[in-house]
Amino acid sequence: MRIDAAIYIVMKRLLLLLPLFITLFYSPIVSAQINLLEAIQENAEQGEYGEEYTAENQENPQELTEEQKEFMDKLKEMLEGERENLDEFNDWSSQMKCTYMMLAYVYNLEKLNEETEATADCKLKYDLYGMQLLAIASSTTILYCPEGMANATEQEMDDVSMELWVLFMTDYDVIEPNTSPIIKNIKKWVSQLFYGPFSEFNDVNGGNTVKGFIYYLTAHFHPEFVMGKTLEIGQKMEALGCGG
Numbered sequence: 614m615r616i617d618a619a620i621y622i623v624m625k626r627l628l629l630l631l632p633l634f635i636t637l638f639y640s641p642i643v644s645a646q647i648n649l650l651e652a653i654q655e656n657a658e659q660g661e662y663g664e665e666y667t668a669e670n671q672e673n674p675q676e677l678t679e680e681q682k683e684f685m686d687k688l689k690e691m692l693e694g695e696r697e698n699l700d701e702f703n704d705w706s707s708q709m710k711c712t713y714m715m716l717a718y719v720y721n722l723e724k725l726n727e728e729t730e731a732t733a734d735c736k737l738k739y740d741l742y743g744m745q746l747l748a749i750a751s752s753t754t755i756l757y758c759p760e761g762m763a764n765a766t767e768q769e770m771d772d773v774s775m776e777l778w779v780l781f782m783t784d785y786d787v788i789e790p791n792t793s794p795i796i797k798n799i800k801k802w803v804s805q806l807f808y809g810p811f812s813e814f815n816d817v818n819g820g821n822t823v824k825g826f827i828y829y830l831t832a833h834f835h836p837e838f839v840m841g842k843t844l845e846i847g848q849k850m851e852a853l854g855c856g857g
Contacts, residue, residue, distance in 0.1 A: 702795060708765055708773040711758035713799065715830040718755060720802040722748050722833070735855035742850045749843055752834055759831035774823040777803070781823075 702710070725748060729741035762770070780796060781803045803826070811829045832838055850856055 706769075706773060706776070707761065708769055709776050711755070711761055712773055712777055712827060712830065713795065714755050715758055715827075715833070716799065716802045716806070718748075718752065719830050719833050720806060723806065735853055739850055739853050739856045742846050742853075745846055746843065749839060749846075752839065756834060759834040762827065762831050770824055770827070774827060777827070778823045 705713075722745070725741065725745055729738060729745060732738045732741060765773075777799070780799050806829075807826055811826055
């Protein structure tokens with residue numbers, strides 16, 4: 614179920630062009646490349662997965678709307694808390710830390726997508742689509758995580774799959790009252806993604822396994838998903854007719 618590591622060589626080159634590609638659809642805000650995962654990333658950069666990838670073209674960010682600022686501030690505040698909580702898990706493997714970061718990214722992206730689709734107000738929906746574009750563009754900040762997964766051995770993937778499964782299946786009453794927020798997040802995020810969007814993913818791809826779930830997470834960084842989703846959102850924004 615692992616993505617071929619060679620794909621990420623192509624992906625790194627394509628994602629460097631993503632901000633320019635997005636400007637075709639949402640030029641007023643795209644230059645503000647917000648690092649959604651900058652807080653947690655500081656922790657993961659100490660891992661074994663090599664070089665750091667950062668969003669490009671941040672020199673002259675344009676002004677975000679108040680709604681976008683509020684959203685990003687809350688998300689950054691949450692992620693800063695995650696970074697602090699993650700410090701206690703020094704015994705985790707780099708694969709497990711990266712799985713957690715990908716979980717955080719995909720979960721927040723899916724929640725933003727749900728909020729966007731549930732919104733009836735045209736202008737607000739347009740702005741929320743713009744936030745999705747910023748979120749997708751910022752995925753380059755943790756690109757070394759799915760790349761590391763692609764380079765992992767079968768044994769390493771088996772180990773991280775088992776580790777994630779054990780954490781997810783552990784009952785709350787077994788690990789409380791001192792349950793770490795990190796563990797609570799894993800249980801919440803895995804549950805909502807595994808039995809939600811991942812179920813639909815499984816209908817097409819098959820394989821209802823934890824390793825398949827990790828593949829689902831890494832697929833969000835695949836060039837086919839990134840570019841396809843960007844094009845899809847751009848078309849939806851244009852169809853709304855209330856942007857600008």
